Amino acid sequence: MTTPQLVDSHxxxxxxDFDEERADVVARAVEVGVTRMVTICTRLRLEPQVRAIAERFKNVYYAAGTHPMSATDEPLATVDELVGLAEHRKFxxxxxxGLDYHYTADSKDIQQQSLRVHIDAARETGLPLIIHARSADDDMARILREGFDNGAYTCVMHCFSSSAELAKAALDMGFYLSMSGIAAFPKxxxxxxxxxxxPVDRVLVETDSPYLAPPPFRGKRNEPAYTAHTARVGAEVYGLSYKDFAAQTTANFDRLFWKASP
Structure with a gap:
């Protein structure tokens, strides 16, 4: 009996956290059916290291950008810089x-400037925008919509844990919501x-590892293999079998992350 295939989209x-056993972590994921992973670079100066991981493992792909909480510590990305990175076959x-006003509201102006650069790069490359949103729902919805009205692009709201209003705004633009271990927490x-x-055809699953491990690993280091635990909760949410939910979210991933599609 074949194990249902999943993708850890983030x-x-x-x-x-993974330095001592990166190969083992990837192998454990594949063993439980997590056959592809997207590893995310959050500071563009670290892109060469992240790219090297994607090049080392055939089932690992990568994305890169400037995390909103790093927006003041890093040079402002340019559209040309991001478009240039996108030429790599595994990017x-x-x-x-995105925007994070929970910890870094004082840098919201530069965060918004950075977000707009990334939106323009997503539109130009045709690659999905990967959004981190925390405590900034109104500005997030407004800037995503302004960007969309200037020309359509695709997007995933990574580790979605914001309001129903932001979910609706994103879905109305055809965007995707990604389910992390937070969705599996009892509360x-x-x-x-x-x-x-x-809509179930607009949902992805992810770990955001090493953070946010789902039960029964909550409080411990997360890893891509644990995508399966979040997906089991997702299947219950939608009243689907684990196999069908895995197949659906994998098809969703392939549609959005077309460069990583088999």
Whole structure:
């Protein structure tokens, strides 16, 4: 009996948490059916290291951008810089970028400037924008919509844990919501309800590892293999078998992340 295949659409394999056993981490993921992973670069100066991981493992792809919490520490990305990176065959997405007013509201102006650059690069390359959004729902919806009105682009709201209003705004533009371990936490019923109201053909799964491990690993280091635990909760949310939910989210990933599609 074949194991249903899943994709971890967002992880951070370059983080030092994985330095001692990166190959084992990738192998454990593949063993449980997580056959592809997208590792995310959050500071463009680290792009060569992240790219090297994608080049080392045939089932690992990568994306790069400036994380909003790093926006003041890093040079402002340019559209040309991001478009140039996109020429690599395993570079599949723009970001993560976005807005985070929870910890870094004082840098919101530069965050917004950076986000607009990434939107322009996503539109120009045809690659999906990867959005981090925290405590900034109104500005997030407004800037995404302004960018979309200037020319359509595709996008995933990574590790979605924002409001139903932001979910609706994103879905109305044809964007995707990504389900992380947060959706599997016992107290996250409100978030599960938001996903339940979203079309199942617009949902991805991810770990955001090494963060946000789902039960039964909550509080421990997360890793791509644990995508399977979040997907089991996702299947329950949609009233699907694990096999069907895995197949659906994989098809969704292939549609959005077309460069990583087999």
């Amino acid at each position: 992880c951070h394999l370059d983080f030092p 599949v997405g723009i970001g993560e970028t 996250s019923q409100e978030l599960r309800d938001i996903f339940m109201a979203a």
